[in-house]
Amino acid sequence: MPGAVRKILHIDMDAFFASVEQRDDPSLRGRPVAVGHAAARGVVAAASYEARAFGVKSALPSVTALRRCPDLVFVPPRFEVYRAVSRQIHAIFADYTDLIQPLSLDEAYLDVTADRRALGTAWATAREIRARILAETGLTASAGVSYNKFLAKLASDHRKPDGQFAVTPDMGAAWVETLPVARFHGIGPVTAAKMKRLGIETGADLRAASLAFLQQHFGSSADWYFQIARGEDDRPVNPDRVRKSSGSETTFDRDLTAEAEIEAGVLRMAEDVWTWCDRAGSYGRTATVKVKYADFRxxxxxRSFPAPIATRGELHAASLALIRTVLPTDAGVRLVGVTVSNFAPIEEALPLFGAAA
Structure with missing residues (x-):
């Protein structure tokens, strides 16, 4: 009915890549694990919670990670395995709703307003989904439960790992006021630093700022900041559908200049894009890499190809070739993105790089 309160879940796997490796190799359990390569130019793709306790995190150079944690165990990534587990998880989601919006291999929004399995509450639905993920994959997930996507995503991080947290309509706006703006999805480190210079450090500070003030300093993003400071977000959960492109981008925790770190970020975005393309059966002829520098330039x-990019390896190779056209760089890179467009039938696909899927 119009105006009805939606019930939104954000399900986020806990240290997904590293947890899969610990699951499949019992000798790694309880140990600090980094997915990646320990080579001189290697970069951490993902880290277990044991490794995170030492300050090891994704995009960190491997040599730095080893200095922080000498006992760190590196394991090479197995993207095909991660994709297979992701398909298992999304099959579970499909038992509860058709309104599923994947964000990456390891997280998704679900609109469970319809309560397909008659569990009574979104909280009970999230709990059952997490229990099934554990039973069927041996992995833990965390969940955020709320009435919109912004709050659900914030909530899923509140009880990590292996927990869930609900933000109800009567507490949403007040809860947002207690949080640092640096935790808000869509506010990266550069924007958070700018807000701090303007005296905005918490949700309460952001709410106290007028729309005119936010428009003066943040332009087109002002309306979004004004809304989320009040716990408002009207975006629907959009399931996969026919579209003209598929893209993914990330804002780094800090501005990057190291080539290996920038390339690692591009590869992670390419992996996210490939996951969607492979699942949707949509393959594009054009690959695009986006770079945003610290000064927001x-x-x-x-590059467009005569045939669709038909394997993960081809997309990785195309993305790396494109990012390397702007490397090396002395300018800090704050964001990278990868997009595939110009979709065509897969039967037209031919190997482009000779890389395996």
Whole structure:
């Protein structure tokens, strides 16, 4: 009915890549694990919670990670395995709703307003989904439960790992006021630092700022900041559908200049994009890499091929070739993105790089 309160879940797997490796190799359990390579130019793709306790995290150079944690165990990534587990998890989601919006291999929004399995509450639905993920994959997930996507995503991080947290309509706005703006999805480190210079450090500070003030300092993003400071977010959960492109981008925790770190970020975005393309059966002829620098200057590099990019390896190779056209760089990189567009039937696909899927 119009105006009805939606019930939104954000399900986020706990240290997904590293947890899969610990599951499949019992000798790794309880030990600090990094998915990646220990080579001189290697970069951490993902880290277990044991490794995170030492300050090891994704995009960190491997040599730095080893200095922080000398006992760190590196394991090479197995993206095909991670994708297979992700498909298992999304099959579980499909038992509860058709309104599923994947964000990456390890997280998704679900609209469970309809309560397909008659569990009574979104809280009970999240709990059952997490229990099934554990039973069927041996992995833990955390969940955020709320009435919109912004709050659900914030909530899923509140009881990690292996927990869930609900933000109800009567507490949403007040809860947001207690949080640092640096935790808000969509506010990266550069924006958070700018807000701090303007005296905005918490949700309460952001709410106290007028829309005119936010428009003066943040332009087109002002309306979004004004809304989330009040716990408002009207975006629907959008399931996969026919579209003209598939893209993914990430804002780094800090501005990057190291080539290996920038390339690792691009590869992670390419992996997210490939996951969608493979699941949707949509393959594009054009690959685009986007770069945003610390000064917010933005560039893109694209290449179109005679046939669709038909394997993960081809997309990785195309993305790396494009990012390397702007490397090396002395300018800090704050964001990278990868997009595939110009979709065509898969039967037209031919190997482009000779790389395996």
């Amino acid at each position: 933005q560039i893109t590099r694209s």
